Amino acid sequence: MHEPAAIQDQIPENHCYGCGPENDRGLQIKSYWTGEDETVCTFTPSPHHCAGPTQYLNGGIIATVMDCHTICTAIADGYRQAGRATGTGDKIWYATGKLDVQYRAPALIDEPVELTAKILERSERKTHLQCELKSGGRVCATADVIAVRVPDNW
Numbered sequence: 823m824h825e826p827a828a829i830q831d832q833i834p835e836n837h838c839y840g841c842g843p844e845n846d847r848g849l850q851i852k853s854y855w856t857g858e859d860e861t862v863c864t865f866t867p868s869p870h871h872c873a874g875p876t877q878y879l880n881g882g883i884i885a886t887v888m889d890c891h892t893i894c895t896a897i898a899d900g901y902r903q904a905g906r907a908t909g910t911g912d913k914i915w916y917a918t919g920k921l922d923v924q925y926r927a928p929a930l931i932d933e934p935v936e937l938t939a940k941i942l943e944r945s946e947r948k949t950h951l952q953c954e955l956k957s958g959g960r961v962c963a964t965a966d967v968i969a970v971r972v973p974d975n976w
């Protein structure tokens with residue numbers, strides 16, 4: 823079951839195109855914890871998020887939602903590891919150090935895509951995550967991600 827609030831709605835002052843609630847023209851993805859080290863996100867594409875063929879989702883949008891879902895997971899995990907509720911006290915930020923996406927099958931534009939993220943390893947400076955994106959019940963992309971902790975003034 824999802825926690826009541828999305829991770830992104832607990833992180834203050836985020837203007838990111840993919841995940842920032844403060845970005846009116848962004849994708850505004852929402853991620854939720856499903857376990858100690860795992861999160862989910864459902865993203866509903868719009869027709870203008872298409873690839874060359876209009877029935878498929880653009881690869882850059884796929885990379886963006888995988889990037890944002892995993893980095894927000896790392897940020898929320900940073901708060902958890904600090905023993906604080908997400909968004910409380912001193913700000914915790916992570917940026918993408920590495921995003922390695924494998925495109926395995928085309929994702930459909932006219933139905934929601936389901937993302938899962940899993941934390942594989944964490945240290946003080948970085949978090950290693952894996953992400954999977956499914957469309958129409960099949961795995962369409964996987965990503966290997968390194969989230970690097972950055973200061974508030976990054």
Ligand SMILES: CCCCCCCCCC(=O)SCCNC(=O)CCNC(=O)[C@H](O)C(C)(C)COP(=O)(O)OP(=O)(O)OC[C@H]1O[C@@H](n2cnc3c(N)ncnc32)[C@H](O)[C@@H]1OP(=O)(O)O
Pocket residue numbers: 836838840841889890893894915916917918919920945947948968970971972976
């Ligand atoms: C900030 C707000 C975020 C809100 C949510 C946003 C979600 C979307 C996220 C994004 O899109 S962020 C935008 C895209 N990313 C960037 O623009 C990052 C540009 N690169 C940088 O700013 C720096 O290179 C970076 C912060 C990633 C690392 O520089 P540092 O000098 O702070 O890291 P350092 O070299 O000290 O390395 C720290 C650890 O991270 C590891 N690391 C750094 N870059 C890496 C890399 N590229 N690949 C793998 N590991 C990497 C590095 O090996 C090391 O591991 P160890 O602690 O085990 O020694």
